[in-house]
Amino acid sequence: MNKRSLSVLSIAVLLAVSLSGCDQSVQDPNTMFSEQHKDPIKELEITSNIDRSKFKYKQTFYVPIYSDIYTDRDNRKVLLSATLSVRNTTLKKPLFINKIDYYDTAGNLVKHYLKSTIELPPMATLNYIVEKEEDKGGSGANFIIEVEGLDDTVTPVIEAVMIGNFSNKAFSFSTQGTPVIHD
Structure with missing residues (x-):
């Protein structure tokens, strides 16, 4: 893999991680710790x-x-x-x-x-x-x-x-x- 492909992949991973952090339902402990995650x-x-x-x-x-x-x-x-x-x-x-x-x-x-x-x-x-x-x-x-x-x-x-x-x-x-x- 060349450096450019690695940079694009790194940016994509960082973007995916940061966007998943915006989902309140994922971060809410009341949702995380419930049996059905609701x-x-x-x-x-x-x-x-x-x-x-x-x-x-x-x-x-x-x-x-x-x-x-x-x-x-x-x-x-x-x-x-x-x-x-x-x-x-x-x-x-x-x-x-x-x-x-x-x-x-x-x-x-x-x-x-x-x-x-x-x-x-x-x-x-x-x-x-x-x-x-x-x-x-x-x-x-x-x-x-x-x-x-x-x-x-x-x-x-x-x-x-x-x-x-x-x-x-x-x-x-x-x-x-x-x-x-x-x-």
């Missing part, structure tokens, strides 16, 4: 109309998320990754999730995660990852999650698990979703 939220979206007149349970939850914390040495910030987990604890009834919104420390909306309601089957879990590099939330970040169900036996378990490392030490901790009382 966004778990999009897979659960309901496209038809929902008869909400049958719903007897509706609740909003506040879930604290720490996208960073400070260490005791020089007030250094340590970035964390978080996994939001919404679990349907019933054996036979679906849980409907209407809202998953992510807010920063100042209370500003960072992202709406849902475009439409999703249906979480009985005993199913929706896990969603907030990457370590996503530092818009800050130390006081949170999710607001709104759920509905046929009755109050469809009460979900909502948690977040944060992991990180500092120096040569790794750590993790979790938070619980708290029902929001509407005024």
